[in-house]
Amino acid sequence: MSKQICKICNSEQMTTDDVRGETSCEDCGYVVEHNLPDDTWSPGEFDPDHESRRPIPMTSEQTKRARRLDYAIKITNPKTSVILAEIKRLLDTEYSDLPEESRKIIMGVITKLFTRNASIPQIRKVTGRKLHLAIILKVMAAINYFCDIQLPVVRLERESGLDSRDLLWIKRKISEDMLSILGVGHRHVDSSEARRDEIRRVMSEYLGYMNSDDELSLELVSRLKQLTNVQLGEKGEPLETASTGSRAVRVVVKEAIIDASREMTLLPSQRKAIAKHLSGAKRSSTSRRGSSSSTA
Numbered sequence: 001m002s003k004q005i006c007k008i009c010n011s012e013q014m015t016t017d018d019v020r021g022e023t024s025c026e027d028c029g030y031v032v033e034h035n036l037p038d039d040t041w042s043p044g045e046f047d048p049d050h051e052s053r054r055p056i057p058m059t060s061e062q063t064k065r066a067r068r069l070d071y072a073i074k075i076t077n078p079k080t081s082v083i084l085a086e087i088k089r090l091l092d093t094e095y096s097d098l099p100e101e102s103r104k105i106i107m108g109v110i111t112k113l114f115t116r117n118a119s120i121p122q123i124r125k126v127t128g129r130k131l132h133l134a135i136i137l138k139v140m141a142a143i144n145y146f147c148d149i150q151l152p153v154v155r156l157e158r159e160s161g162l163d164s165r166d167l168l169w170i171k172r173k174i175s176e177d178m179l180s181i182l183g184v185g186h187r188h189v190d191s192s193e194a195r196r197d198e199i200r201r202v203m204s205e206y207l208g209y210m211n212s213d214d215e216l217s218l219e220l221v222s223r224l225k226q227l228t229n230v231q232l233g234e235k236g237e238p239l240e241t242a243s244t245g246s247r248a249v250r251v252v253v254k255e256a257i258i259d260a261s262r263e264m265t266l267l268p269s270q271r272k273a274i275a276k277h278l279s280g281a282k283r284s285s286t287s288r289r290g291s292s293s294s295t296a
Contacts, residue, residue: 006030080114080121087132095136095156102151109139109181116177123173126166133160134170141171142178144204146197150225155212195249199237202253203228206277215273220264224274227260228253254278 004014006025013026023033058066087110091103098106113135114120126134137160140151157167203225210221237252261274 004032006032083121083132084111084114086129087136090132090136098151102149105143105147105149106136106139109143109178110135112181113139113174113177116181117174120174125169130162130166131170134162134167135174137162137167138171138174139178142174142182144208145201146178146182150204150207150211150222152208152211152218154208158212195237198249199232199253202250203257206253206257209277210274213273213277215267215269220266220270223264224257224260227263228256231256231259 003012004023005012006014006028008030009025009028011025011027014023014032015026016023022031024031088107091098091107095103120135123131137153137157140156141153143149144151144153207221207225210216210224211218232252235252235256237256257274257278261271266274
């Protein structure tokens with residue numbers, strides 16, 4: 001076997017690095033050969049240097065195929081498939097009063113949630129029907145918060161009979177994934193957009209309680225929401241130059257809801273119910289759970 005000579009400096013002093021799979025010149029460092037086969041290891045045998053070996057980088061097309069394969073594996077996982085099928089059954093039966101489009105959105109978000117977080121099917125703290133209902137309700141709450149959709153989450157949570165501690169635990173478990181799925185987890189938010197999100201959150205809170213009140217129909221609350229948005233638009237919210245200035249969001253939203261209710265033809269009991277929810281008074285006396293608060 002002839003000696004190797006460096007093409008750069010004509011030196012015959014060569015060194016071989018078995019880990020890198022390279023032969024290089026000791027004098028100038030020029031790599032004469034690379035990707036050399038390692039005679040000390042062959043497929044099927046234990047590789048003592050497996051931790052130091054660098055995998056061959058994948059092309060963009062190979063990366064896409066790997067991601068699609070990973071997605072398919074997670075979705076077709078037997079346990080995941082059973083849970084998703086049961087969640088879809090609950091949406092189509094117990095939540096059939098929700099619009100079909102809303103149910104499709106909820107199911108789509110839940111499917112993405114399972115592909116992003118493979119640990120959900122392994123949850124042991126909450127299991128079975130409680131787990132399925134909790135996931136549905138917390139995903140609905142996230143959609144209410146981040147999207148222009150008003151789902152009766154408060155009422156459904158009360159009717160579900162789930163422990164509030166279990167609901168809170170599931171919320172914490174999926175909160176980061178919800179941020180990423182709904183597209184707001186890593187984008188820049190300016191001051192106007194942050195105020196808009198806060199307005200939407202406070203409105204969702206107040207209208208959610210009103211949705212659970214027997215005195216206020218869902219159609220009435222939906223109309224109230226539309227008029228409230230109009231009122232906020234007339235005030236210039238959520239821009240920094242709005243006529244409301246730097247006033248607290250909760251105060252601004254309360255005033256907008258009150259002004260919107262004045263434009264509607266309401267019964268005295270309905271106006272009283274709206275005022276009660278805005279004031280933060282106890283709401284259990286008129287909830288759709290059918291129970292009434294005790295009187296002294």
